[in-house]
Amino acid sequence: MAEATIVQVSHFEAVLLRVARFMVGQAPAEEGLSLIRDVCPRPACLSAAAMALVRETISHGCVRWLVHAGGWRNERFLYEGTGRTGRLWERHPPESLALNFSRHSLEMLLWLTAHRPTDAFRLETVDAATVTPADRLLFLLIYQAVRDERDIAQVIRGLTGVADNALCRLLYAGEFAADGITAPVDFARWLQPDAAPILEAMQPVFESRWIEIEQAKGQQPDWMAMRRQGEAEQATLSAFLDALEQGGRRDLARFMLTAYGRLLRSPDISAQWWLSELQGSGPARLAERLEIQRLALAFLRQAERLQAWERQAREAGFFDDDYAAGKFWLGEWERWDAGTMVPRALAIVRSLEPLRPADE
Amino acid sequence: MSRAYRITVKEGLTRDLQACDEICTNLEVLQILPPEQMADLLKEELEKRGFEEKDGSLTRTANGVTVRVDPASGEVSVKAELEDKVDLKAERDDWSYDDVGPGEDAIRRRLQEQIRQDLERRAGAQQSQLQNEATEKLEAQLNEVRKELSQAVNRVTAEALKKKAASLGQIKEMTEDVESGSLTITVEV
Numbered sequence: 001m002a003e004a005t006i007v008q009v010s011h012f013e014a015v016l017l018r019v020a021r022f023m024v025g026q027a028p029a030e031e032g033l034s035l036i037r038d039v040c041p042r043p044a045c046l047s048a049a050a051m052a053l054v055r056e057t058i059s060h061g062c063v064r065w066l067v068h069a070g071g072w073r074n075e076r077f078l079y080e081g082t083g084r085t086g087r088l089w090e091r092h093p094p095e096s097l098a099l100n101f102s103r104h105s106l107e108m109l110l111w112l113t114a115h116r117p118t119d120a121f122r123l124e125t126v127d128a129a130t131v132t133p134a135d136r137l138l139f140l141l142i143y144q145a146v147r148d149e150r151d152i153a154q155v156i157r158g159l160t161g162v163a164d165n166a167l168c169r170l171l172y173a174g175e176f177a178a179d180g181i182t183a184p185v186d187f188a189r190w191l192q193p194d195a196a197p198i199l200e201a202m203q204p205v206f207e208s209r210w211i212e213i214e215q216a217k218g219q220q221p222d223w224m225a226m227r228r229q230g231e232a233e234q235a236t237l238s239a240f241l242d243a244l245e246q247g248g249r250r251d252l253a254r255f256m257l258t259a260y261g262r263l264l265r266s267p268d269i270s271a272q273w274w275l276s277e278l279q280g281s282g283p284a285r286l287a288e289r290l291e292i293q294r295l296a297l298a299f300l301r302q303a304e305r306l307q308a309w310e311r312q313a314r315e316a317g318f319f320d321d322d323y324a325a326g327k328f329w330l331g332e333w334e335r336w337d338a339g340t341m342v343p344r345a346l347a348i349v350r351s352l353e354p355l356r357p358a359d360e
Numbered sequence: 361m362s363r364a365y366r367i368t369v370k371e372g373l374t375r376d377l378q379a380c381d382e383i384c385t386n387l388e389v390l391q392i393l394p395p396e397q398m399a400d401l402l403k404e405e406l407e408k409r410g411f412e413e414k415d416g417s418l419t420r421t422a423n424g425v426t427v428r429v430d431p432a433s434g435e436v437s438v439k440a441e442l443e444d445k446v447d448l449k450a451e452r453d454d455w456s457y458d459d460v461g462p463g464e465d466a467i468r469r470r471l472q473e474q475i476r477q478d479l480e481r482r483a484g485a486q487q488s489q490l491q492n493e494a495t496e497k498l499e500a501q502l503n504e505v506r507k508e509l510s511q512a513v514n515r516v517t518a519e520a521l522k523k524k525a526a527s528l529g530q531i532k533e534m535t536e537d538v539e540s541g542s543l544t545i546t547v548e549v
Contacts, residue, residue, distance in 0.1 A: 284488065284491050284492060284495060285381045285491065285495055286381050286383060286495050286498055286499060287381055287382050287383055287384075290383055353385045353386075354383055354385065354438075354502050354506065355383075355385050355387070355436055355438070355502070355505065355506045355509055355510075356388075356506070357388065357510045357513065
């Protein structure tokens, strides 16, 4: 039996590898956070062995994360316009599942290792033309790893590559909005063959996160914070659904149907569940109070679009190009009881309208 | 021996105040007939209720609240507007050892600034009060407007159903209970 090769790395490279492992969830948070809060002077260059280990760590770590997130599930998604069933690696050819990291990933890890994020030295701007979906996935994992450290999280949110990261904004729109980060993000890029599998694997992550977001709204006492969050969510979800519609990947909105199913299980649920903690009488003008209440239901308001997709799918003829995709959407609609949940969501949205019919 | 002089400053503030509050929403009108016909039916019904056409919309003002409906799109706005005028005066005085000169000027300027701030604060309080009144007026009217528009939409829906039924065949029987809002039409096709 061949002996395992022991690779020698420098002190800095060892710290870099520990930071990388922490970011992909392979090291304890206490250790990782203390390394990030420390400073380790960066050498002029890294050894080839260290570079290979870093690449291996983030590649394996991201793949492991995606598999755990939902890639392992035997699921149905659209592939080239028709439904395909299987685990993530059974639905897609291997070449489209490769995670290609650019230098931006390494630069981010080097910066986190060499500097304290809260210090003045800032990471260079990420070039949107060369940053890859794999880089953006790693940046999401980095943000998630440090999210509970408020000072570090705020710095990370402001970095290019994170601020304009569609995954981060779809999961944490409110947190970015609190920092004034509301510029539009490009969701269309995520429908390309090298990125769409990531969205497929992350469906359970999106579902859980949006349920968490909606549950937290019931504890939000600040009207202005609710407004900022609602505006950001409305803009982000609207842009996301626009991209899915134009890109023929409505199946990637499945997490919204499953989230509605869990949130709206009780027929007695009302808008008060979202609005009960808004303190005092709020802004002086009724117009502003009503607008903020409407924005608080930004996630439920998207149900109108999903219902329109269902209508379009039912009306599609079998000669239409998107007939198969429409049938797929109808299958999802029935599978997740959207015929019950979506009207329930829309009824809650309508209940806020001051001029709703008198018998409602 | 130095003397103390009393310096008195008087200022006034006159301002027109305006406050308004408005909600905008959409009427849910079932498209039983083509949109233009539904819009005409809605227009007729609202005109019976005292609405007047203005720039393509139907408007009615009562008790300081204006309701505007676009029959084509179903957009509704309900707006309360109030106006008021404030005429505030204030006076402050202080003591100086100089009746003229830089010491007296400084005290006069300080007193003027204090009075202006006080007048602005009082005007601001009046503006807030006026805004609260506008919002209360809007809230007080909303329920009545809601009931009335709901009745109007029900009438429009009933009329549209009658026209639709007539276009399908011969109406054999029609029973309408205006109080409960039920309508039964028997059509021979």
